[in-house]
Amino acid sequence: MNTTEKIREIAKQLLTDKKVDLVVGFAQGSLPLRSTPYFARTPEQADNLIWSATCENNLANFVRKRSDKVAVIAKGCDVRAMVALIKEGQINKDNLTIIGVPCQGMIDRKQVCEAIGCQEILEATDNGNELILKGKGFEKTLAKEDVMFVSCKTCQYNTPVIFDELIGEALPGKEANYDDIAAFEALSPAERNAYIAKEMSKCIRCYACRQACPMCYCSECFVDCGAPAWIGKGAQRVDDNALFQTVRVLHLAGRCVDCGACERACPMGIKLSLLNRKMVKDVKELYGAEAGVNLTDPPALNTHKFEDKEDFML
Amino acid sequence: MIINKNEIAGILTKLAEEYRVIAPVKKDGLVQYAAIKNGEEACLDYANTKKPGKEILFPQSEELFNYTVSAEGVRMQDNVDKEATIVFGMRPCDVKSLVLLDNVFKNDQYTDVYYLTRRANTLIVGLGCNEPASTCFCTSMACGPFAKEGSDIFLTDLGETYFIEGISDKGKELLAKLGLSAASEEQKAAAAKLQTETKADGSINIEGLAEKLGGMFEHPFWDSLHEKCLGCAACTYLCPTCHCFDIADEAKDCEGCRVRNWDACMFPLFTLHGSGHNPRPGGKARWRQRLMHKFNYFVERYNATACVGCGRCIKNCPVNLDIRQALAEVRALD
Numbered sequence: 001m002n003t004t005e006k007i008r009e010i011a012k013q014l015l016t017d018k019k020v021d022l023v024v025g026f027a028q029g030s031l032p033l034r035s036t037p038y039f040a041r042t043p044e045q046a047d048n049l050i051w052s053a054t055c056e057n058n059l060a061n062f063v064r065k066r067s068d069k070v071a072v073i074a075k076g077c078d079v080r081a082m083v084a085l086i087k088e089g090q091i092n093k094d095n096l097t098i099i100g101v102p103c104q105g106m107i108d109r110k111q112v113c114e115a116i117g118c119q120e121i122l123e124a125t126d127n128g129n130e131l132i133l134k135g136k137g138f139e140k141t142l143a144k145e146d147v148m149f150v151s152c153k154t155c156q157y158n159t160p161v162i163f164d165e166l167i168g169e170a171l172p173g174k175e176a177n178y179d180d181i182a183a184f185e186a187l188s189p190a191e192r193n194a195y196i197a198k199e200m201s202k203c204i205r206c207y208a209c210r211q212a213c214p215m216c217y218c219s220e221c222f223v224d225c226g227a228p229a230w231i232g233k234g235a236q237r238v239d240d241n242a243l244f245q246t247v248r249v250l251h252l253a254g255r256c257v258d259c260g261a262c263e264r265a266c267p268m269g270i271k272l273s274l275l276n277r278k279m280v281k282d283v284k285e286l287y288g289a290e291a292g293v294n295l296t297d298p299p300a301l302n303t304h305k306f307e308d309k310e311d312f313m314l
Numbered sequence: 315m316i317i318n319k320n321e322i323a324g325i326l327t328k329l330a331e332e333y334r335v336i337a338p339v340k341k342d343g344l345v346q347y348a349a350i351k352n353g354e355e356a357c358l359d360y361a362n363t364k365k366p367g368k369e370i371l372f373p374q375s376e377e378l379f380n381y382t383v384s385a386e387g388v389r390m391q392d393n394v395d396k397e398a399t400i401v402f403g404m405r406p407c408d409v410k411s412l413v414l415l416d417n418v419f420k421n422d423q424y425t426d427v428y429y430l431t432r433r434a435n436t437l438i439v440g441l442g443c444n445e446p447a448s449t450c451f452c453t454s455m456a457c458g459p460f461a462k463e464g465s466d467i468f469l470t471d472l473g474e475t476y477f478i479e480g481i482s483d484k485g486k487e488l489l490a491k492l493g494l495s496a497a498s499e500e501q502k503a504a505a506a507k508l509q510t511e512t513k514a515d516g517s518i519n520i521e522g523l524a525e526k527l528g529g530m531f532e533h534p535f536w537d538s539l540h541e542k543c544l545g546c547a548a549c550t551y552l553c554p555t556c557h558c559f560d561i562a563d564e565a566k567d568c569e570g571c572r573v574r575n576w577d578a579c580m581f582p583l584f585t586l587h588g589s590g591h592n593p594r595p596g597g598k599a600r601w602r603q604r605l606m607h608k609f610n611y612f613v614e615r616y617n618a619t620a621c622v623g624c625g626r627c628i629k630n631c632p633v634n635l636d637i638r639q640a641l642a643e644v645r646a647l648d
Contacts, residue, residue, distance in 0.1 A: 029634040031449070036634035037542040057633055061544065114343075120361070120447050136445070202342060204365065204374065207581075208546035212632050224583045233562050234375030234575045265632035267548045268364065269343060 100163030151260025254300030326353030
């Protein structure tokens with residue numbers, strides 16, 4: 001039985017036995033290489049659930065602040081977000097059933113687009129390690145690992161850290177790899193500034209990054225506050241766009257689970273994970289803390305340890 | 315008339331001496347409209363620009379006027395943009411969106427001097443689509459890959475050459491100045507064949523949809539439609555017909571400016587009242603508004619659907635909420 005079949009079977013059982021009111025998972029999307037979040041409430045609807053290398057969204061967004069009993073089909077990063085949200089009182093663990101799926105990485109459609117010269121894909125087949133892409137007058141095969149999201153390539157938690165049921169075999173964890181951030185850190189301040197300014201010049205302030213982020217749930221975002229207006233509302237000023245991202249990254253300090261949802265959602269292709277991963281790396285180095293990797297560690301900014309570095313304090 | 319593709323860059327460079335020439339350019343991996351000085355920058359081999367053409371007449375952020383306050387009183391300076399502009403190579407869906415936006419910025423209740431001044435000073439060169447994308451459904455939206463409505467000049471891609479038609483008087487005048495050669499009968503026939511036979515496949519039947527939606531305000535359909543929506547504004551900001559805006563004053567001490575910024579019905583802040591009450595408190599009410607505005611309210615008010623079928627909302631939605639499917643579901647309801 002493949003992963004999709006197992007997901008359907010478990011979801012059907014949970015809904016038939018009325019152990020949950022809802023199963024949140026993925027259904028086939030309307031475009032090639034696209035899945036879409038799906039909400040199954042009946043055993044029949046469970047037949048629409050699927051699993052593939054295109055299930056890119058972080059479903060933790062859909063289980064926050066719910067009063068019904070929910071099961072969720074979750075990959076490693078989704079579960080890390082849920083663990084962090086449980087610790088922040090945003091998810092009631094008693095009402096949540098996690099169907100964990102060890103994840104080998106999701107396909108980045110932007111990288112696929114670049115690899116095929118951005119010709120339109122009309123049909124995509126996943127044969128395990130490769131993607132076969134067809135369009136008008138072309139057929140191309142790509143190795144999946146070459147076109148994975150950067151966040152998936154560096155993911156250390158492919159197997160969910162907690163689950164009620166695990167579908168398939170657990171995958172071995174990878175070594176931490178912050179080469180991308182180290183390369184960014186090696187740039188001069190002027191070069192870093194220029195890089196960020198270039199990325200931020202693309203921003204249209206649609207806030208897809210914020211909305212897609214499972215940890216961005218302030219009841220009022222500072223950018224939406226009118227009195228006082230903390231920030232210019234327009235997208236034409238690169239400094240304001242950078243300020244928005246800077247404050248977002250700071251709000252996520254010690255809380256970001258490095259899932260890459262922000263960058264995946266960005267319609268303008270801004271390299272947002274760079275800023276977030278820099279903070280993830282700093283928090284790990286300074287405090288030895290990682291968000292959402294277990295239910296026992298308190299959130300990094302909610303605690304103080306004698307070993308914490310204090311060299312930034314006066 | 316006819317023009318070789320390799321002559322286009324030179325003509326654009328020459329036009330840029332006299333006009334602000336805006337064309338699609340490839341920048342940071344995205345195709346976007348930008349003012350160009352050198353015709354070589356124009357990229358006419360594209361499916362759709364990332365941001366829609368509306369931004370040319372209705373910029374995402376627009377300084378309406380600036381002001382200073384001093385002991386002598388208040389000084390105000392408006393920023394109406396009067397520069398003569400040519401938009402070169404705009405796809406028919408984006409051109410059609412401007413025709414729709416005209417209704418919004420000039421009607422019996424309101425006349426928008428900023429938009430209308432730009433509109434009056436802008437000449438649009440439309441470019442037909444030989445290969446509409448699978449997400450395109452312009453043919454179903456009173457538009458089409460070769461719809462000429464709104465274009466002053468229209469280009470049809472014949473491979474090595476463009477077949478050029480002057481549509482409006484303004485367009486014909488400009489063409490007369492360029493001194494192009496006449497098209498052969500064969501070229502005319504090839505253009506006519508492309509124009510009549512090319513269709514956008516992603517078809518939606520909207521016949522009777524506005525009436526049906528009109529009776530659906532309380533329908534349970536809205537309870538589930540929005541469920542996977544994240545509540546971002548990627549769909550509205552990248553939509554060529556969405557036109558909501560917010561106005562803010564940006565001031566420091568005695569100097570400031572009034573800025574108009576795109577806003578979106580998908581944001582809770584858009585409808586939040588000063589009292590704290592929000593008439594559209596959740597995703598359900600907001601998605602109902604988005605769909606109803608495009609396919610019912612706009613139809614009732616302006617007798618046109620506020621959608622041109624460009625497919626940007628489909629391609630850019632982070633959760634693949636496909637408006638074609640939403641409309642098909644409405645159709646399928648009893």
